[in-house]
Amino acid sequence: MATKTVLITGATRGIGRGIALGFAAAGYQVYGTGRASTTLSTGSSGNDWAKEKGIVLKQADVSDQPAMAAIMKEIQEKHGRLDCLINNAGVASNTPASGLDDDEIAKIIDTNFKAVFQCCQSYYKMQRKSGGGCIINISSVLGIVGTSLASVYSGTKGAVISMTKALAIEWANSGFRVNAICPGFIDTDMTEMIKKREAVYQKMLEYIPLKRLGTPEDLAAPALMLASDGASYITGQIIVVDGGLTAQ
Ligand SMILES: NC(=O)c1ccc[n+]([C@@H]2O[C@H](COP(=O)([O-])OP(=O)(O)OC[C@H]3O[C@@H](n4cnc5c(N)ncnc54)[C@H](OP(=O)(O)O)[C@@H]3O)[C@@H](O)[C@H]2O)c1
Structure with missing residues (x-):
C-alpha cells in the first residue's frame, strides 16, 4: 500500500507537533509548516526532532496562499496525492475586547479563519478531480463557549466550526470529508x-473534570481516527477533546 501523506500547518511546536509525531508513528509521510526560522533550522531548539522521524518542515506563513498551494502541489507531485490536510496554525490574544486594534483584529482573523478557508480551497481545487480528500480543522472549545479576553479569537474559532460544516456539505459529492477538532x-x-498565573491555573485545573491540561499528543489519536479509512462515513462533525470541560 502507498504511504499516506498529511500536511499539518503550524507543526513546529505545540499541538501541530504532537499531531505530526502521532501521524509519523502511524506510518504517514508527514509535512508540516511554520514561520520562525529558529524552529525550522537544525540544532538544539530546531527541527532535529522532526528529522529523526522523517517529518519534513517547510517555512511558510499560512496567510501566504500561493506559498501554501505550492507546498500542497509539491506533495501531490512527489507522492501522487495529499491524503489529509490539517489546518492547525493559529494565534491567540488576551487583549480585552475594548482594546483590540485593527492590526490585531486582522492578524487573528487572517490566521485563524481566512487562511484556514483558503487552505481548504487550495486543497479542494488541487484534488477535486482526483478522488477528494480529508480536511481536519483545529478549532477550539472557545468556538463553542464564551470566556473573557478571547472575543475575536472565539469568533474565528466559532466561524471555523460553521465553515467546516458548510464545506462538508458543499464538497461531499467530490469525495471530501471535512471535520473539526476542538x-x-x-x-x-x-x-x-x-x-x-498560579491562582488562575489552579482554578482552571479544578474546573476541568479530568484535572489536568491536555498534552499536544492527546490530539493525535482523534486526528488519526478522523483521517483513517474507518472514518469514511464521518463528515461535518466537531470532536471536542477537552477533559470534560464543556460537558458540564
Ligand atoms: N493550546 C491550547 O490550549 C489550544 C486550545 C484550543 C485550540 N488551540 C488551537 O490549536 C492550534 C495550535 O495551538 P498551539 O497551542 O499548539 O499553539 P502554539 O504552541 O502557539 O503553536 C502555534 C503553531 O502555529 C504556527 N503558526 C502560528 N502562526 C502561523 C502562521 N501565520 N503561519 C504559519 N504557522 C503559524 C507556529 O509556528 P511559528 O510561530 O514558527 O509560525 C506554531 O508551530 C491553534 O489553532 C490554536 O488556536 C489551542
Whole structure:
C-alpha cells in the first residue's frame, strides 16, 4: 500500500507537533509548516526532532496562499496525492475586547479563519478531480463557549466550526470529508501565560473534570481516527477533546 501523506500547518511546536509525531508513528509521510526560522533550522531548539522521524518542515506563513498551494502541489507531485490536510496554525490574544486594534483584529482573523478557508480551497481545487480528500480543522472549545479576553479569537474559532460544516456539505459529492477538532486547554506555548498565573491555573485545573491540561499528543489519536479509512462515513462533525470541560 502507498504511504499516506498529511500536511499539518503550524507543526513546529505545540499541538501541530504532537499531531505530526502521532501521524509519523502511524506510518504517514508527514509535512508540516511554520514561520520562525529558529524552529525550522537544525540544532538544539530546531527541527532535529522532526528529522529523526522523517517529518519534513517547510517555512511558510499560512496567510501566504500561493506559498501554501505550492507546498500542497509539491506533495501531490512527489507522492501522487495529499491524503489529509490539517489546518492547525493559529494565534491567540488576551487583549480585552475594548482594546483590540485593527492590526490585531486582522492578524487573528487572517490566521485563524481566512487562511484556514483558503487552505481548504487550495486543497479542494488541487484534488477535486482526483478522488477528494480529508480536511481536519483545529478549532477550539472557545468556538463553542464564551470566556473573557478571547472575543475575536472565539469568533474565528466559532466561524471555523460553521465553515467546516458548510464545506462538508458543499464538497461531499467530490469525495471530501471535512471535520473539526476542538481542543480544550492544552499545555503549549499558547497557554504558558495561564500557567504563569498560579491562582488562575489552579482554578482552571479544578474546573476541568479530568484535572489536568491536555498534552499536544492527546490530539493525535482523534486526528488519526478522523483521517483513517474507518472514518469514511464521518463528515461535518466537531470532536471536542477537552477533559470534560464543556460537558458540564
Ligand atoms: N493550546 C491550547 O490550549 C489550544 C486550545 C484550543 C485550540 N488551540 C488551537 O490549536 C492550534 C495550535 O495551538 P498551539 O497551542 O499548539 O499553539 P502554539 O504552541 O502557539 O503553536 C502555534 C503553531 O502555529 C504556527 N503558526 C502560528 N502562526 C502561523 C502562521 N501565520 N503561519 C504559519 N504557522 C503559524 C507556529 O509556528 P511559528 O510561530 O514558527 O509560525 C506554531 O508551530 C491553534 O489553532 C490554536 O488556536 C489551542
